[in-house]
Amino acid sequence: MKRTLEIGGVSGLLTGLVEQKLGHKSLQTCLGCSACSNVCPVSGRAGTDPCMLLQLILEDRQEEALNTPWMWYCSHCASCFSVCPMSIDIPSVVHLLKSFSSVDMLPLPVQQEIEKWVATGNSCSMYPDQYLGLVAKAQDILRKRTGLKDITIPIDKKRARLLLLIDPAVLKARPSVLADYATVFHLTGESWTLPSSPFGTSDLSLITGREELGELWLQRIEGLASNLGVDKVILDDCQNRLSPFGPKDGFKKELESALVTSIPFLVFDYLQSGRLKIKKKVRMITTFQQPCSCPDDQFRTLIRALLERLCTEVKEMVVPVENSVCCGGGLLRAGLEEQMEAFDAAKALQMEKVEADAVITFCLTCFLQFIRLKGLGFIRQSVLFFPEILSSALF
Numbered sequence: 001m002k003r004t005l006e007i008g009g010v011s012g013l014l015t016g017l018v019e020q021k022l023g024h025k026s027l028q029t030c031l032g033c034s035a036c037s038n039v040c041p042v043s044g045r046a047g048t049d050p051c052m053l054l055q056l057i058l059e060d061r062q063e064e065a066l067n068t069p070w071m072w073y074c075s076h077c078a079s080c081f082s083v084c085p086m087s088i089d090i091p092s093v094v095h096l097l098k099s100f101s102s103v104d105m106l107p108l109p110v111q112q113e114i115e116k117w118v119a120t121g122n123s124c125s126m127y128p129d130q131y132l133g134l135v136a137k138a139q140d141i142l143r144k145r146t147g148l149k150d151i152t153i154p155i156d157k158k159r160a161r162l163l164l165l166i167d168p169a170v171l172k173a174r175p176s177v178l179a180d181y182a183t184v185f186h187l188t189g190e191s192w193t194l195p196s197s198p199f200g201t202s203d204l205s206l207i208t209g210r211e212e213l214g215e216l217w218l219q220r221i222e223g224l225a226s227n228l229g230v231d232k233v234i235l236d237d238c239q240n241r242l243s244p245f246g247p248k249d250g251f252k253k254e255l256e257s258a259l260v261t262s263i264p265f266l267v268f269d270y271l272q273s274g275r276l277k278i279k280k281k282v283r284m285i286t287t288f289q290q291p292c293s294c295p296d297d298q299f300r301t302l303i304r305a306l307l308e309r310l311c312t313e314v315k316e317m318v319v320p321v322e323n324s325v326c327c328g329g330g331l332l333r334a335g336l337e338e339q340m341e342a343f344d345a346a347k348a349l350q351m352e353k354v355e356a357d358a359v360i361t362f363c364l365t366c367f368l369q370f371i372r373l374k375g376l377g378f379i380r381q382s383v384l385f386f387p388e389i390l391s392s393a394l395f
């Protein structure tokens, strides 16, 4: 007996709801070619893969599809989508399956991450005192670097042009990253501010399937932006519903009170308009981790062009980019570290093949995952967040 499912006020059986979600890109067009499974880093885990999952849905085996633990291995990296000849949006199908899991069916680490996030607004359970302490540390670094003993990192400044939301996990791992952002804003004369409380920039709804978390996350950002009266918000996580290069389709949203952008876009504008000048290229061969939710060429071209202006040489990771765009960090953010083996192995192999001194990351989740990989001894290269290499080229 199949359950009638309900989502967003619409009820029906899984096949119908999937068709509705996918719109004109119907699951019925699936060729069963397994191209998706061939690139999926977690194919074969829990005895299944994306192609098999789609066949279950097509064969109307609803309960098997809804109960497969495989969905929790999927990081929504979109590698499958990028190679599917029929452009079937598999990550959205997996997201839909996750959204039908009742809270008690969620893996325990996911439940714990959600609880932490709801209680504190971030996944580190960081409270304002600790956050402000880290901001003060970054301010000290900024003062030493610029030689300006009175320079401050603005907090809750009204009507600034930019609101920078830096995830507390980044601040905790490397507080100097905030000094790097502040250096760029100082040199451009940018009007900016931080919020006075830590804000988790990861939109956990994607990886957990809990739409209500995404709504809460959006409301919190909207509240911050409209209270402070800023024009733009910068988020340091790519895989979210507000990101200019995050997942496409109906998942995408816009803020009512401000525009959302990302540091590479902003820096590109600064350089184009002459507001920011590169002093010297950093003598370093770099490679870069392309944010997984944008496996198209447009963003890769932009970030590659930026890096070519900042360092002496840029190398692409060796394997076909669309085959392994994901670092697996989404699972880390959802507390599912023990399920990251396949991503870790793929990324370690890829990094072994690329002759570079450092890997540059543009997304906080990638940054944290690469720091983790480095800590585990899986990669030998230095790991830098984009603002770090940028500020090195400015002095």
Ligand code: SF4
Pocket (backbone or CB within 6 Å): 036, 039, 040, 041, 042, 043, 050, 073, 074, 075, 076, 077, 078, 079, 080, 081, 090, 091, 094, 326
């Ligand atoms: S989004 Fe990534 S992890 Fe999920 S099914 Fe597709 S390739 Fe696999």
Ligand code: SF4
Pocket (backbone or CB within 6 Å): 029, 030, 031, 032, 033, 034, 035, 036, 037, 050, 051, 054, 083, 084, 085, 086, 087, 088, 090
């Ligand atoms: S790549 Fe696309 S068409 Fe081929 S099996 Fe996967 S979903 Fe179906």
